[in-house]
Amino acid sequence: MIKLTGVGKTYADGTVAVRELDLDVATGEMVVLVGPSGCGKSTTLKMINRLIEPTAGRIEIDGRDVTSSDPVELRRGIGYVIQQIGLFPHQRIIENAMAVPLLLGESKRTARERAAELLTMVGLDPEQHGHRFPHQLSGGQRQRVGVARALAADPPVLLMDEPFGAVDPIVRVRLQEEFRRLQRDLGKTVVMVTHDIDEAVLMGDRVAVFAEGGRLAQYGTPAELLARPADDFVADFVGAEKGLRRLSVVSLSEEHLEPLGMVKGGELGAAIDLDSTLEQALAAMLRDDRSTIGVKSGARFVGVLTPAGVHAALRSALRDATGSESPDLR
Structure with a gap:
């Protein structure tokens, strides 16, 4: 254009x-x-x-x-x-x-x-x-x-x-x-x-x-x-x-979520949408004082985000941006 x-x-x-x-x-x-x-x-x-x-x-x-x-x-x-x-x-x-x-x-x-x-x-x-x-x-x-x-x-x-x-x-x-x-x-x-x-x-x-x-x-x-x-x-x-x-430019993905069965019912607090960024996800974790948070897509519950999932999402986004198999997360 x-x-x-x-x-x-x-x-x-x-x-x-x-x-x-x-x-x-x-x-x-x-x-x-x-x-x-x-x-x-x-x-x-x-x-x-x-x-x-x-x-x-x-x-x-x-x-x-x-x-x-x-x-x-x-x-x-x-x-x-x-x-x-x-x-x-x-x-x-x-x-x-x-x-x-x-x-x-x-x-x-x-x-x-x-x-x-x-x-x-x-x-x-x-x-x-x-x-x-x-x-x-x-x-x-x-x-x-x-x-x-x-x-x-x-x-x-x-x-x-x-x-x-x-x-x-x-x-x-x-x-x-x-x-x-x-x-x-x-x-x-x-x-x-x-x-x-x-x-x-x-x-x-x-x-x-x-x-x-x-x-x-x-x-x-x-x-x-x-x-x-x-x-x-x-x-x-x-x-x-x-x-x-970087947290504000990386969106969630189902591949970085854990299955629902890993968290007992009632321990997740309010769920966030799948189109949220990592920054929004971490803000929700801090707000609810929890180390994990549920993720939904529309009315469908799709999984649980953990600290390991945050790390994996960051590594994946950095690989996409740099083409490096060992991106620097600092």
């Missing part, structure tokens, strides 16, 4: 913001650009929709070179969400969500219906919130409106620049989880910028780590990134907690 080939950005004073970047984003994939301040990740995002013009290379969306497109028409087909949200303060929430469909020539009735549908989709009641102004909503609610407005024209591509950075940690986690669910349901192609490696690992199907000077240091799945950093910079950026972060 999106392909960057040899893309660079050098400013008139000689500052190199992005250096010979090759990057591809598959249809329906969520790619997160992460790195320290000033490494070129936001510049890269803005070059995709030509808010910043590249000085070298080629950027394609669905096989079409974006530099040959009218920039205004290009941006109308790309959803864009920023940290500051950018809602129109003098317009009500429903009017903010209607803005893009009206701009594209939809009737007021169709635009209002679309806006109400999207507000509901992001967890806001149109009847309760639609008549309010942006200053009457919380930061998390305004961010939801920003997402709804970006989706209003049903764009195939969504660009997000630090979209959850301005809300408190609890709301941020909730927004991250809800957007990930929304992205899976809608199948949008998403490129997102963050400076937070935990957010990148949680949200991305693949993660691009940028180093200072606009250099792409590593590009791969979260599991690959955590299992085998490409260089010392990536290892330092991922941090000493990489072993713990």
Whole structure:
């Protein structure tokens, strides 16, 4: 869906913001650009929709070179969400969500219906919130409106620049989880910028780590990134907690569970779903003060997760990520 080939950005004073970047984003994939301040990740995002013009290379969306497109028409087909949200303060929430469909020539009735549908989709009641102004909503609610407005024209591509950075940690986690669910349901192609490696690992199907000077240091799945950093910079950026972060990217599998018969009835506590991560499984164990936990798939009870199963799941995921028969679990 999106392909960057040899893309660079050098400013008139000689500052190199992005250096010979090759990057591809598959249809329906969520790619997160992460790195320290000033490494070129936001510049890269803005070059995709030509808010910043590249000085070298080629950027394609669905096989079409974006530099040959009218920039205004290009941006109308790309959803864009920023940290500051950018809602129109003098317009009500429903009017903010209607803005893009009206701009594209939809009737007021169709635009209002679309806006109400999207507000509901992001967890806001149109009847309760639609008549309010942006200053009457919380930061998390305004961010939801920003997402709804970006989706209003049903764009195939969504660009997000630090979209959850301005809300408190609890709301941020909730927004991250809800957007990930929304992205899976809608199948949008998403490129997102963050400076937070935990957010990148949680949200991305693949993660691009940028180093200072606009250099792409590593590009791969979260599991690959955590299992085998490409260089010392990536290892330092991922941090000493990489072993713990792996827990958040490894899902349970029936092959790592023990049979139900090994645990006496009543000793398991509440069961977790098979699509849970190891992090969620361990959190449930700690919450119930148990060394094992039951696992279900829908209404079917499928097995019991033990500490040995956690270890086996980690080893299996690391083998998949590194191709090594003896992966380093540290």
